[in-house]
Amino acid sequence: xxxxxxxxxxxxxxxxxxxxxxxxxxxxxxxxxxxxxxxxxxxxxxxxxxxxxxxxxxxxxxxxxxxxxxxxxxxxxxxxxxxxxxxxxxxxxxxxxxxxxxxxxxxxxxxxxxxxxxxxxxxxxxxxxxxxxxxxxxxxxxxxxxxxxxxxxxxxxxxxxxxxxxxxxxxxxxxxxxxxxxxxxxxxxxxxxxxxxxxxxxxxxxxxxxxxxxxxxxxxxxxxxxxxxxxxxxxxxxxxxxxxxxxxxxxxxxxxxxxxxxxxxxxxxxxxxxxxxxxxxxxxxxxxxxxxxxxxxxxxxxxxxxxxxxxxxxxx
Amino acid sequence: xxxxxxxxxxxxxxxxxxxxxxxxxxxxxxxxxxxxxxxxxxxxxxxxxxxxxxxxxxxxxxxxxxxxxxxxxxxxxxxxxxxxxxxxxxxxxxxxxxxxxxxxxxxxxxxxxxxxxxxxxxxxxxxxxxxxxxxxxxxxxxxxxxxxxxxxxxxxxxxxxxxxxxxxxxxxxxxxxxxxxxxxxxxxxxxxxxxxxxxxxxxxxxxxxxxxxxxxxxxxxxxxxxxxxxxxxxxxxxxxxxxxxxxxxxxxxxxxxxxxxxxxxxxxxxxxxxxxxxxxxxxxxxxxxxxxxxxxxxxxxxxxxxxxxxxxxxxxxxxxxxxxxxxxxxxxxxxxxxxxxxxxxxxxxxxxxxxxxxxxxxxxxxxxxxxxxxxxxxxxxxxxxxxxxxxxxxxxxxxxxxxxxxxxxxxxxxxxxxxxxxxxxxx
Ligand SMILES: [Zn+2]
Numbered sequence: 068x069x070x071x072x073x074x075x076x077x078x079x080x081x082x083x084x085x086x087x088x089x090x091x092x093x094x095x096x097x098x099x100x101x102x103x104x105x106x107x108x109x110x111x112x113x114x115x116x117x118x119x120x121x122x123x124x125x126x127x128x129x130x131x132x133x134x135x136x137x138x139x140x141x142x143x144x145x146x147x148x149x150x151x152x153x154x155x156x157x158x159x160x161x162x163x164x165x166x167x168x169x170x171x172x173x174x175x176x177x178x179x180x181x182x183x184x185x186x187x188x189x190x191x192x193x194x195x196x197x198x199x200x201x202x203x204x205x206x207x208x209x210x211x212x213x214x215x216x217x218x219x220x221x222x223x224x225x226x227x228x229x230x231x232x233x234x235x236x237x238x239x240x241x242x243x244x245x246x247x248x249x250x251x252x253x254x255x256x257x258x259x260x261x262x263x264x265x266x267x268x269x270x271x272x273x274x275x276x277x278x279x280x281x282x283x284x285x286x287x288x289x290x291x292x293x294x295x296x297x298x299x300x301x302x303x304x305x306x307x308x309x310x311x312x313x314x315x316x317x318x319x320x321x322x323x324x325x326x327x328x329x330x331x332x333x334x335x336x337x338x339x340x341x342x343x344x345x346x347x348x349x350x351x352x353x354x355x356x357x358x359x360x361x362x363x364x365x366x367x368x369x370x371x372x373x374x375x376x377x378x379x380x381x382x383x
Numbered sequence: 384x385x386x387x388x389x390x391x392x393x394x395x396x397x398x399x400x401x402x403x404x405x406x407x408x409x410x411x412x413x414x415x416x417x418x419x420x421x422x423x424x425x426x427x428x429x430x431x432x433x434x435x436x437x438x439x440x441x442x443x444x445x446x447x448x449x450x451x452x453x454x455x456x457x458x459x460x461x462x463x464x465x466x467x468x469x470x471x472x473x474x475x476x477x478x479x480x481x482x483x484x485x486x487x488x489x490x491x492x493x494x495x496x497x498x499x500x501x502x503x504x505x506x507x508x509x510x511x512x513x514x515x516x517x518x519x520x521x522x523x524x525x526x527x528x529x530x531x532x533x534x535x536x537x538x539x540x541x542x543x544x545x546x547x548x549x550x551x552x553x554x555x556x557x558x559x560x561x562x563x564x565x566x567x568x569x570x571x572x573x574x575x576x577x578x579x580x581x582x583x584x585x586x587x588x589x590x591x592x593x594x595x596x597x598x599x600x601x602x603x604x605x606x607x608x609x610x611x612x613x614x615x616x617x618x619x620x621x622x623x624x625x626x627x628x629x630x631x632x633x634x635x636x637x638x639x640x641x642x643x644x645x646x647x648x649x650x651x652x653x654x655x656x657x658x659x660x661x662x663x664x665x666x667x668x669x670x671x672x673x674x675x676x677x678x679x680x681x682x683x684x685x686x687x688x689x690x691x692x693x694x695x696x697x698x699x700x701x702x703x704x705x706x707x708x709x710x711x712x713x714x715x716x717x718x719x720x721x722x723x724x725x726x727x728x729x730x731x732x733x734x735x736x737x738x739x740x741x742x743x744x745x746x747x748x749x750x751x752x753x754x755x756x757x758x759x760x761x762x763x764x765x766x767x768x769x770x771x772x773x774x775x776x777x778x779x780x781x782x783x784x785x786x787x788x789x790x791x792x793x794x795x796x797x798x799x800x801x802x803x804x805x806x807x808x809x810x
Contacts (some may be wrong), residue, residue, distance in 0.1 A: 075578070153691060153695055155694055155695060173696065174698075175697060175698040175699060176569075176579055176580035176581050176650075176697065177579060177580075177581070177697045178696045181650055181695070181697070184651075199698065200581075200582070201579055201581075202580070233577075236580060262577030263574060263576070263583055264573060264577060265577060267574060268577075
């Protein structure tokens with residue numbers, strides 16, 4: 068594997084290897100006072116964020132540092148994503164400066180793919196840390212790691228992905244990854260927040276994909292509920308009448324959470340809109356795996372960097 | 384008196400004849416004509432010079448991507464003898480000064496008749512009619528008005544524009560795109576764009592405007608031309624409108640005949656156009672609509688862009704692709720080779736109909752005695768490989784890079800003057 072650009076087309080064996088590595092790293096580091104492995108000593112990881120995301124950037128930064136890589140943060144800011152400073156020039160500069168890996172977050176869908184094509188003749192790897200409304204593969208991997216811990220396996224499990232699927236890179240990455248591991252995914256949203264033709268998306272042969280507009284109908288059979296962020300600007304974009312109505316129809320209230328089977332787990336990629344997307348009580352309840360997701364995020368990103376940079380050829 | 388003989392050309396693909404040209408006019412057609420000067424055209428198909436209703440020449444304003452001179456060269460090499468230069472220049476061609484400049488530069492260069500398109504509204508803002516009459520009465524004699532790139536979305540402004548141009552014997556060419564349905568749009572609204580996370584440009588945003596404009600044109604009895612039709616639904620609307628006597632014409636680009644949205648897969652913005660590449664079903668429907676006359680003609684939407692405006696992330700890239708030098712070959716590949724059009728049909732959609740739509744009386748004329756010697760020689764058997772860097776345009780943004788295409792323009796004559804020959808413009 069040279070790059071991690073998305074989970075679409077990511078072969079399940081590679082994904083499994085990353086997850087197993089993450090698991091191993093987690094166990095290795097458990098209880099250690101000094102969380103430092105020498106694995107990526109001498110390697111340089113540059114995080115290049117054209118869009119603010121402290122949560123994701125810090126997670127990659129810690130992942131790199133715990134593996135002894137040199138981590139450099141380039142805060143590209145949203146202004147340089149506009150005209151004037153081209154992503155291409157930035158990419159070539161970072162590669163020339165000796166980056167072994169560029170972790171990129173960008174508001175344009177496909178930006179990581181373009182970056183990879185510009186760097187095709189270099190040894191620099193690209194990790195997509197979120198491109199527009201396209202993919203966020205490490206988020207899906209950390210969600211999978213969390214689900215594996217909570218449910219054992221996702222095969223045959225029913226996962227409800229709830230909210231703004233249309234604009235969600237988290238949802239896209241999760242649909243591909245979860246179905247390739249045999250999960251039955253149901254996307255729950257008003258029709259205005261679902262992508263065109265989503266019901267016909269090609270999915271991993273092992274799982275299935277379905278669409279629903281009725282959260283209450285899905286909860287009693289859900290093994291996991293993955294809540295999505297609703298960005299403030301969507302509330303004024305006419306995608307739904309009001310935050311209140313959204314919350315009534317698609318918010319995970321305590322009453323709704325009570326409809327879930329006892330074993331069911333609740334995930335949220337954060338940051339949460341407490342009260343609207345999810346009630347505070349549900350977010351803080353034991354069935355919520357939100358802090359566990361954050362912790363797994365570091366281990367999964369360590370595993371991704373390991374697979375990209377530690378010189379191992381992909382078995383598959 | 385200058386006379387020459389074009390030997391052995393096949394007008395409209397029919398039997399080989401010799402064509403005698405004297406002082407820019409066809410003076411004889413027959414077998415075994417002789418003269419001092421001859422042009423060997425054995426095996427070549429002769430067609431009336433192509434007329435492009437939709438070209439972006441970028442001058443004034445973006446001379447780093449194309450000038451009237453380089454665009455004229457590209458046009459001549461592509462077999463064109465007249466092009467309509469779109470108004471979205473900088474400054475906008477919304478006044479007599481700009482359109483007269485464009486007209487005059489075209490004349491000075493002399494490779495192709497450059498007809499400026501006037502903007503419909505001031506600054507392409509869609510709010511206030513530009514001085515359409517002044518542009519029509521200027522030396523540029525503007526007959527085609529368009530805010531192309533932007534839709535005249537306000538139905539009242541569109542109605543006024545259609546009504547007003549009736550007195551000018553002009554036509555409004557509409558870029559049909561309901562802007563409220565395409566906010567942030569980056570690609571055809573469909574499965575693939577949704578999977579790629581690119582905001583959708585739904586077909587209905589085009590179809591709704593075309594339907595509205597057809598109703599308006601019929602209501603006021605004016606002429607409407609629909610730019611770069613891209614969807615099957617638009618073809619259906621046009622069929623319906625024409626059947627009820629609407630004075631509407633329409634064009635389709637070569638790329639909408641050939642390419643489809645599967646090309647988005649790589650996120651390479653060379654494939655980004657507006658309207659976007661649609662589905663294979665749309666492309667097939669457009670080929671059919673062009674063959675049966677529902678869509679009147681082919682127009683290139685030749686849109687040169689600087690490398691940095693294309694070699695970037697998809698959403699930052701400007702829409703558009705080069706078209707003048709590849710149009711004939713794409714028409715051959717999509718229409719002639721599959722048997723949808725014969726060479727007479729090609730002459731109709733690339734020359735005669737566009738000339739009629741724009742009111743040109745000396746272009747799109749038959750290859751016949753007494754007519755202007757404005758024609759193009761095409762080698763139907765040729766195949767060539769597209770190299771963007773070798774095209775005459777300053778920009779190189781062609782989606783056909785490295786592709787082998789059928790049919791090649793060998794020579795172009797404008798009123799008896801050789802403007803292109805064997806891949807070289809002769810200015
Ligand atoms: Zn246009």
